[in-house]
Amino acid sequence: MPLQKLQFRPGVNREGTTLANEGGWFECDKIRFRSGFPEKLGGWAKDSGVAAATLQPPSGSFWGVCRSMWNWNSLAGANYLALGTNLKYYIQNGPGGNFYDITPIRATDTVASNAFTTVNASTTVLVNDTGHGAQTGDFVTISGVGGAINGIPAAALNREFQITYINSNQYSITVSSPATSSGTTGAATFTYQITTGLATYTVAAGWGAGGWGGSNVGGTNTGWGQAASTGGVGQQLRLWSEANYGENLIFSPRGGALYYWDVNANPNIFDRGVIMAAGTTVGGVPLDSTTPSIVNHVMVSDASRFVICFGTNDPSGVYFSATQDPLLIRWSNQEDYGTWIPAITNQAGDYRLSSGSEIIATQQTRQEILVLTDAAIYSMQYLGPPYVWGFQIMGENISIAGPNVITTANNVTYWMGTDKFYMYSGRVETLPCALRQYVYEDINMQQSYQFFAGTSEGYNEIWWFYCSADSDVIDRYVIFNHLERTWYYGNMERTAWLDSPLRDQPMATFITSTGNAGALLYHETGNDDGTTTPASPIVSYCQSSDFDIDIGDGHNFGLVTRIIPDLTFDGSTVASPTVTFGVRPRQAPGANYGTSNNPDVVSVDNYLGQRYYNVQQFTQYVYVRVRGRQMAFRVGSDDLGVAWQLGMPRLDVRPDGRR
Numbered sequence: 001m002p003l004q005k006l007q008f009r010p011g012v013n014r015e016g017t018t019l020a021n022e023g024g025w026f027e028c029d030k031i032r033f034r035s036g037f038p039e040k041l042g043g044w045a046k047d048s049g050v051a052a053a054t055l056q057p058p059s060g061s062f063w064g065v066c067r068s069m070w071n072w073n074s075l076a077g078a079n080y081l082a083l084g085t086n087l088k089y090y091i092q093n094g095p096g097g098n099f100y101d102i103t104p105i106r107a108t109d110t111v112a113s114n115a116f117t118t119v120n121a122s123t124t125v126l127v128n129d130t131g132h133g134a135q136t137g138d139f140v141t142i143s144g145v146g147g148a149i150n151g152i153p154a155a156a157l158n159r160e161f162q163i164t165y166i167n168s169n170q171y172s173i174t175v176s177s178p179a180t181s182s183g184t185t186g187a188a189t190f191t192y193q194i195t196t197g198l199a200t201y202t203v204a205a206g207w208g209a210g211g212w213g214g215s216n217v218g219g220t221n222t223g224w225g226q227a228a229s230t231g232g233v234g235q236q237l238r239l240w241s242e243a244n245y246g247e248n249l250i251f252s253p254r255g256g257a258l259y260y261w262d263v264n265a266n267p268n269i270f271d272r273g274v275i276m277a278a279g280t281t282v283g284g285v286p287l288d289s290t291t292p293s294i295v296n297h298v299m300v301s302d303a304s305r306f307v308i309c310f311g312t313n314d315p316s317g318v319y320f321s322a323t324q325d326p327l328l329i330r331w332s333n334q335e336d337y338g339t340w341i342p343a344i345t346n347q348a349g350d351y352r353l354s355s356g357s358e359i360i361a362t363q364q365t366r367q368e369i370l371v372l373t374d375a376a377i378y379s380m381q382y383l384g385p386p387y388v389w390g391f392q393i394m395g396e397n398i399s400i401a402g403p404n405v406i407t408t409a410n411n412v413t414y415w416m417g418t419d420k421f422y423m424y425s426g427r428v429e430t431l432p433c434a435l436r437q438y439v440y441e442d443i444n445m446q447q448s449y450q451f452f453a454g455t456s457e458g459y460n461e462i463w464w465f466y467c468s469a470d471s472d473v474i475d476r477y478v479i480f481n482h483l484e485r486t487w488y489y490g491n492m493e494r495t496a497w498l499d500s501p502l503r504d505q506p507m508a509t510f511i512t513s514t515g516n517a518g519a520l521l522y523h524e525t526g527n528d529d530g531t532t533t534p535a536s537p538i539v540s541y542c543q544s545s546d547f548d549i550d551i552g553d554g555h556n557f558g559l560v561t562r563i564i565p566d567l568t569f570d571g572s573t574v575a576s577p578t579v580t581f582g583v584r585p586r587q588a589p590g591a592n593y594g595t596s597n598n599p600d601v602v603s604v605d606n607y608l609g610q611r612y613y614n615v616q617q618f619t620q621y622v623y624v625r626v627r628g629r630q631m632a633f634r635v636g637s638d639d640l641g642v643a644w645q646l647g648m649p650r651l652d653v654r655p656d657g658r659r
Contacts, residue, residue, distance in 0.1 A: 003564065003650040006633055008544055010036040011486030013434040019630065021545040026632070029490040030540035032459060033481060038542040039645035040637060041490075042524035044508070046531065049520065051090070052098035052270075055139070055160040057517040062099045063087045065199040066509035066518045067404070067452075068240040071500035074247045074263050079502055082249060083509070084240030085518060086197045087137065089251065091261070091270060092520070095503060100270035103193045104259050107133060110144070116157070116186040118150040118179035125152070125173050126166070129190055136165040137196045140173070144189040151180025157188070197238020197253060199516075200472050201447050237449055239403055243300035243307075245337060248283065250276070250307060252295045254403065255324070258309070260337075276337070285338040290315035292340065294324040297362055297403065301369065303382040306347070306389075307332040310371065311359045315340065315350070326358030327373065329380070331389065347388045353378060355396060361403045366411050370424065372400045377428055395428030401445070404452035407462060409482055414462050416453065418445060421464075421480070431480070434487045439478055442469045450474055454497030456506050458524065460484070465494050473511070494521075527573060527643045541636025542646070543582070549631045549653055559656035560585075560626040565615045566647035567635070574641035581613045581635055581649070585628030627656055 009024040010033045018026050030041045051062045064085025071081050081092040083099065090099040109129050117126035127140075134140065145157045152175055161173040242251035249261040251273065258276035262283050276282050278291040296311030308331045313324050333339035333346040342348045353359065356373025363370045369380040376396045383390045399417040400406065406415035413424040414431060419440055421431040433439070444467040451466045451474070460483035465474045478489045495518065499506040505522040510531055512519050521530065528535035549558035560583070569577040613622045635646050 004549075004653050006544075006649045006651060010038075010484060011434060011481075012488045012542075013545075014438040015434055015436065018545045018632065022547050024545050025488075025542055026545040027543040028488050028541065030492075030538050031488060031490070031542045032461065032479065033484060033486045033488060034459065034645070036484065037646050038488075038635070040527070040538065040540040040643055042643075043526040043528045043535070043538060044521045044523045044530050045525040045535075046533075047092075047520035047522065048096045049092055049099050051101065053101045053160060054141075055162065058512060058514050061512050061514075061517040061519040062090050063517055064196075065511060065516075066496045066520075067238065067450075068242065069496050069498040069507060069509070070242045070244075070249070070251075071498060071502050071507075072244050072247070072249075073502060074267075076263075076267065078263075078267055080249075080263075081498075081503075081507070081520075082242055082251065083496075083518075083520070084238075084242070084251065084253070086199045086238035087139070087516070088193075089240070089259075089273065091249075093267065093270075095522075102261055102270055102273045103139070104273040104275055106192045106194045108189065108191045110187075110189045112187050114184045114186070115188045116149050117184040118152065118182060120150075120180065120182045121178050123175050123178045125149075125157075125175055125179070127171050127173060127190070128169065128184070129171075130169045132169070132171060132190070132192065133195075134163050134165065134171055134192055135195060136163060138163045139193045139196070141191045141193075142173075142188050143191065145186060149179075149186045150183050152177050194253070194256070198235055199237060201237055201449060202235045239449065241295075241297045241299070241403075243298060245300050245305070245307065249273075250298055250300060250337065252298045254296050255294065257293050258291070258295055258298060282338075285336070287338045288341050290340045291338070292330055293322060296324075296326065296359060299362060299364060299369070301331075301382065302364060304334045306334055306382075307337040308369070310362055325352065327353045327356065329353070329359070329371070329389075347385060349388050351389065351391055353391070355393060360400050361406045361415070363406045363408055363413055363415075365408050365413060370394075370406075370413055372398070372406065372415070374399070377424065394424070398422060398428060401448040401466075402451045403449065405448075405464060407453040407455055409455050409457065409460075409462060412482065414453065414480065414482070416451060416464050416466070418448070433480075435478055435489055438489065439466070443467065444469050444471060447472055450495075452497060454506070454508075455499045456523070457499055458506075463497060465492070465497065527571065527641050535640070537638050537640045537642075539636070539638045541634055543584075543634040544632050546586070546630040546632050549585070549626070549628060549651070555629075557587075557627055557629055557656040558653050560624055560631070560651050560653050562652035563613070563622040563624060564650040564652070565619055565622065566649050567615070568645050568647070569617050569643060570645070571643035572641055573643075574639070576616055577637075577642040577644065578614050578616050578639055579635055579637045579642065579644050581615050581622060582633070583613075583624060583626045584632040584634070585626045585630070587629050 012025045012028050013021045031038045057063045064087030066083045066085045068084040079094045083090045088103045092099050141160045145154045156175045156177045164172045239254040247263050252258050259273040260282045261273040278289050292309045292312040294313045295309045299308045311326045312330050330350040333348045356375035361372045371378040377394050379392045379394050381390050401416045421433050423431045447467045454463045462480045465477045468476050477492050494508045496509045505524045508521045509518050529538050
C-alpha cells in the first residue's frame with residue numbers, strides 16, 4: 001500500500017467535533033504555526049533587574065502585579081521601560097537595569113511626639129498619625145527619627161514600610177529589630193505614597209456588604225446601615241495608562257489623577273512622579289484651574305501633541321467639577337499640557353460621546369484615534385481649528401471585554417469582545433475565530449479588566465491573555481496569526497505584554513511565587529521556561545483531529561505498522577533533541593481511545609489511550625502496531641533545550657478487516 005502523508009490544515013479548530021475537523025489540528029499548547037506547520041514556541045528568560053528601594057522585594061522582581069508597560073528612549077539615548085503595578089509605578093533604565101520607584105507622593109505628615117507605640121520583644125510597631133488616610137498595603141517612608149525608639153535603632157525606622165491598617169488614626173508596620181521595652185514615644189515625618197490598588201476585581205460578600213451599605217475600607221469591614229466612603233460591590237483592579245510628552249512621561253491610574261515624570265539631567269537619579277494638580281506648576285508649565293483631576297485613560301496624540309483625557313471630570317463652563325463623566329473626552333491646548341480652558345486663542349476643548357455608558361478603551365492608529373465605549377466605536381480625527389477634533393461613530397452594538405484587550409497590527413485594529421472577537425480596518429467586522437467556543441465557554445468575564453492583548457510582530461501574531469472560568473488570575477492565551485489567518489491557544493500565566501521595537505524581544509510580566517511581587521520576562525529567548533531558576537522545560541504539543549486510517553470510507557479497520565518522521569530541530573541547544581510522536585486509535589467517534597498493541601519500540605508514556613514514541617533528528621522509522629478505524633496524531637516535547645518544527649510525517653497503513 002502507498003504511504004499516507006499526514007498533512008493537516010494550519011491552525012487549531014475546536015468549533016466542531018474532532019471527526020468533523022478531520023484534516024486539521026484540534027488541541028495544542030505552547031506551539032505556533034509558521035508557514036502552515038506547527039512548531040514549539042520560543043522560550044523566555046527573566047530580566048535581572050531589581051527594585052532600587054529600601055523595602056526590597058525578592059531578588060530580580062518588583063512589588064505588585066504589573067498591568068501596564070511603556071518603552072521609549074530619552075534624548076540622551078537612555079532606554080526607559082515604565083511598569084505600573086497595583087502597588088507601585090517603576091521605571092527601568094535599560095534591560096537588566098534597576099527598577100526605580102517613581103510612585104508619586106500623596107501626603108507628608110510630621111508628628112512631633114508620641115509617634116510610635118511599641119511592645120517589648122515585638123517587631124510590630126504602632127504608628128500614631130491622626131487622619132493618615134492610608135489603607136492596608138500602602139507604602140510610607142519614615143524619616144527624622146533621631147535616636148532609638150524603645151530599643152529599636154533609628155536606622156530600622158528611617159526607611160520605607162508597607163502598612164497594615166488599624167483605624168483612621170493608627171496603623172502598624174513591621175521593623176527588623178524588636179523593641180526592648182513597651183511604651184509610646186518619638187517624633188518622625190511620614191511620607192505617604194499614593195493609595196495602592198487591587199490586584200483582581202473584588203466583590204464584597206456577606207451580611208452588610210454591597211447593597212446593604214457595607215464594604216471594606218482600609219482593611220475594616222463596615223456592616224449594614226453603616227456609611228462607607230469608598231469600596232462597595234465591584235471594586236476594580238488597578239490599571240494604568242501612560243504616554244510620552246517629548247522624552248518625559250504623563251501617566252495615570254484608572255479613575256485617578258494625572259502625574260508627570262521629568263527625565264533628570266543625571267541619568268542615575270529618578271525623581272518621583274508629581275501630581276498635575278490644578279493651579280500648580282509642573283515641569284515648568286503652569287496648570288490652569290480646570291486641569292483634569294479624575295481620568296480613566298490618558299493619551300498624547302501623535303497629531304500635533306495634545307494631551308487627551310478620556311472618562312474625565314467636566315469643567316462645567318467656568319466652574320470646575322470634581323464629578324467624573326465616563327463618556328467625556330477633554331484635550332489640552334496643542335503643545336501645552338497646562339492649558340485646558342477652551343478659548344479663541346487656543347485649541348483646548350472637550351466632547352461628550354452619546355452612545356454607551358462609559359469609555360472602555362482607546363487605541364491610537366496611523367490616521368485616527370479609536371474610542372470604544374461599552375456599546376459603540378468612534379473615530380476621533382484631528383481637524384484643526386475651530387473644531388480641533390472630530391468624532392464619528394464607526395459601529396454600534398459592539399462589545400469590548402476590558403481596557404487592555406485592544407491592539408493594532410499592520411494598521412488593522414483587533415480586540416476581544418464579551419462574546420466574540422472584532423477587527424477594524426476602516427469598518428467594524430467580526431473576526432472569524434476557530435476557537436470562539438473553546439474560549440468563551442470557559443472564561444471568567446468577571447475578571448475581564450485583567451485581560452490584555454499584545455503583538456508578536458516577528459511572527460505576525462496577536463495574543464490575548466485571559467482567565468479561565470475557574471481562575472481569578474490570567475492562566476490562558478489565544479493567538480491569531482493575522483498573516484496566515486490561523487488560531488492556536490495554550491496555558492500561560494502573564495499579567496502584561498509589550499512588543500517594543502526598542503528592545504530585542506517581546507516583554508511580559510508574571511507573578512513570582514511570593515504572590516505580591518512581579519518580574520519581567522523576555523519572550524522568544526532560548527527554548528526553556530525562565531520563570532524558574534534554573535530554567536524548566538517547556539511542555540509543548542499539538543494534536544490532530546481524528547482521521548480515517550483505513551484508506552477508505554472509514555468502514556474498515558486500518559493497521560499502521562510504521563511512522564516515517566519528518567521534522568527539524570533547528571534552534572535546539574542540546575546535543576540530542578527529542579520529541580515524542582503519539583498515536584490514539586479508536587473504532588468510532590463515540591468510543592474511547594485505545595492503545596496500540598505490542599509496539600515494536602519502547603514507548604515513554606501511556607496516557608488516556610495514547611502511546612508516545614521517542615523521535616530524534618536521525619530517526620528514520622518508528623515501528624508501531626496501531627489498529628482502528630480512525631486515529632489522532634500528536635507531536636510534542638518536554639525536555640530542556642529542544643526546539644522543533646513538524647513537516648509531513650507518513651504512515652505505513654494496510655487494510656485490516658471490519659472487526
